[in-house]
Amino acid sequence: MDATGTLPGWDTLAALDDDALPLLDVALLIARDEYPDLDPRRYALRVQGHAAHLRGVVERESHPALKMRAINRYLFEEVGYAGNHDEYYDPRNSYLNEVFERRLGNPVSLALVQMAVAREVGLPLDGISFPGHFLVRLPVDDGVLVMDPFNRGRPLDVDELRERAQAHLGGRAPDDEVLSRILNPASNRAILVRVLRNLHAVYHGHGDWERATRSADRVLRLLPGDPEALRDRGAGYLQLGHVAGAREDLQRYLLLRPHAEDAASIRLRLVETGRAPARLH
Template identity: 45%
Template sequence: MTSALERLNELVRGPDQDLDLAEAALLLATTEYPALDVPAYLAQLDELAARLSERLPHTADLEQRVVSLNEFLFEELGFSGNTDNYYDPRNNFLNEVLDRKLGIPITLCILYMEIGRRVGLELEGVSFPGHFLVKFATDEGDVVLDPFAGGVPLTEEELVDRLEDTYGQHRIDNSALPQLLAAASKRDILVRMLRNLKVIYLHHERFEKALDVINQILLIGPELAEEVRERGELYERLECHRSALLDYQRYLRLEPQAPDLADIRNRIIALEPTAHRLN
């Protein structure tokens, strides 16, 4: 029988367009929930989409499908953003979002995209600064939606206001918006979700759990130098000196002109005697 890790590796090694985002998100959750029944949760998504599809007219256009999706998820089923406990780690696990009907922007977007895909909506994730969003294309241009706020559409002015809130600037150049609204790959979505979780675990000094999350990130993106360096720092903190040394060396191979080159070299020099004694 294929393990969750083997199946996840199979998914992320294939073409991005073929990656099942919901399945990958659920497989990632098995590190925290080893007994998680991934097929059962995928069947739940199918069932929700089937219920929504039954009430959609065959002639429903994109806008009508979006309105129906919003009404179904947020009004009828009661999914919402967890504003009361935003940094609860459970908000980052799709199974918990389905069970508790609470999430953060990125997990609600994954839910939104996956239900939408099943009813014929071609939705894309948007790694907007500070707040993950979704969009879909129309003849008049892209429409950007915020599932965390019930799937409301956002105007250009509202998007600029959000940028100003994020960066603390009074004037944002609107010409930057198209780049910031570019579609995120499915791998990028998974990595951003995991980075949210990593930050929470690090804040609470749950270093072993943070290490598990970084290992998942590097399964998806082995070339992410910043994650390799951060894993090295965690290994060093946990006194896994040889593993820390190997990650620092790998980091410099990935980033030979790294801005923290001198610091990492010093760490390598300090770790080498201890690491070699452990061989």
């Protein structure tokens, strides 16, 4: 954001390199869809305030792991950020302003807070698009320290990481090479897309087609032509009665994924839309 608190526009994001995408700003831009009066400066100042409290403590520690432990102790024990285990699928867990205000979130939104604060005090904390729950990683010595922001920043050893990944890999435990690839840092774009896909899943599950469609549309602002987002937005348009938009998205999806498992059902839906009058809008 600039000095006036202006966030970037959605139409500018596709052209930016992954590293040039301002992670906190775009996360707040996602939230502004739902909270149009959101003031992004409030949350930039929140991050700076956390960092100001921590800077002296962190500087006194000599090892990155000890610096990170101090950050986690402050965020998760003193300030009280926590994973929302009781209402995991509450959409507020994905909106960064709500996470700052309520101090409750899901794995990726808590990682965003943890990463923003850590980077503000000079620690290169990255996200990991781990299967299942999003994680974070910090380079230490000749390896990485992997932590779970949803569970108070708890460090995870190799055995637990293998076990967690195994459930999402057809029951096969990953070998060292596969696990190393899984633990690669996630790009800013990948992190933001994960936030939006989480929102889409929540709203789709609630039958809130307007917000589900909006979430898919925002993915396409970051990843133009993404097949899954085209399918999801097209399906939402159908539910909302926007037949022309639905047909365009679903036809593009089939061109990109002609052999997808759902291709036959989508072709049938397209045939059926040809019999329905388009909604005027």
